[in-house]
Amino acid sequence: EDQVTQSPEALRLQEGESSSLNCSYTVSGLRGLFWYRQDPGKGPEFLFTLYSAGEEKEKERLKATLTKKESFLHITAPKPEDSATYLCAVRSNYGGSQGNLIFGKGTKLSVKP
Amino acid sequence: DTEVTQTPKHLVMGMTNKKSLKCEQHMGHRAMYWYKQKAKKPPELMFVYSYEKLSINESVPSRFSPECPNSSLLNLHLHALQPEDSALYLCASSHPLRGRAYGYTFGSGTRLTVV
Numbered sequence: 001e002d003q004v005t006q007s008p009e010a011l012r013l014q015e016g017e018s019s020s021l022n023c024s025y026t027v028s029g030l031r032g033l034f035w036y037r038q039d040p041g042k043g044p045e046f047l048f049t050l051y052s053a054g055e056e057k058e059k060e061r062l063k064a065t066l067t068k069k070e071s072f073l074h075i076t077a078p079k080p081e082d083s084a085t086y087l088c089a090v091r092s093n094y095g096g097s098q099g100n101l102i103f104g105k106g107t108k109l110s111v112k113p
Numbered sequence: 114d115t116e117v118t119q120t121p122k123h124l125v126m127g128m129t130n131k132k133s134l135k136c137e138q139h140m141g142h143r144a145m146y147w148y149k150q151k152a153k154k155p156p157e158l159m160f161v162y163s164y165e166k167l168s169i170n171e172s173v174p175s176r177f178s179p180e181c182p183n184s185s186l187l188n189l190h191l192h193a194l195q196p197e198d199s200a201l202y203l204c205a206s207s208h209p210l211r212g213r214a215y216g217y218t219f220g221s222g223t224r225l226t227v228v
Contacts, residue, residue, distance in 0.1 A: 032216070034216045034217070036216075036219075041201070041222070041224065042221050042222065043117075043119075043203050043205075043219035043220050043221045043222045044156070044203075044219045045219070046216045046217070046218065046219075049216050087155060087156075089155075100158055100161070100169065101156075101158070101217060103155035103156055103157075104155060105154070105155050106155055
């Protein structure tokens, strides 16, 4: 069964305190691992897609990495505006050519000034 | 235009009402999705349309009825809902070829409350 597990469930950081979020997955036929940011009451905002072990993507203070079993979202010198829930999702072969996104439960990040 | 637009943003309906949620995109995406998200939970897939045809129905109750009139529009018709159906309903779209690089684009959602 395809599964995505994120840790920790919640993370509180001081502004400037770097840290990492973890996403471990088991999926048959990985067709992409996605990171999204979601603010309360809003839809998920796309951040990164990773496909191959060893792949890395960066955007401002965020860097995503991928291994064969997990992905990390590194946050360098976070600011209060980085506070949000970060969702990890994998795209499996289920659903034919369009696949399907399977989401983890998310990590709620709070950055205090 | 790189957005998925959902209307209305908020909806309160009684259990005997009939209402519809609307989703629109003009990115040329040929796959569109409905997700349901309860508070503090991840989005859960409800329906997938691929090239305007329903390809996935995740055992959703018949009181939810999807419709894809054309490649840019996706509707979700609601009838005789229950209070436990209250949630954030998200629409998403993806390009069949570019989805590999860009992931799914989500709308801001419709906050539905059933009273």
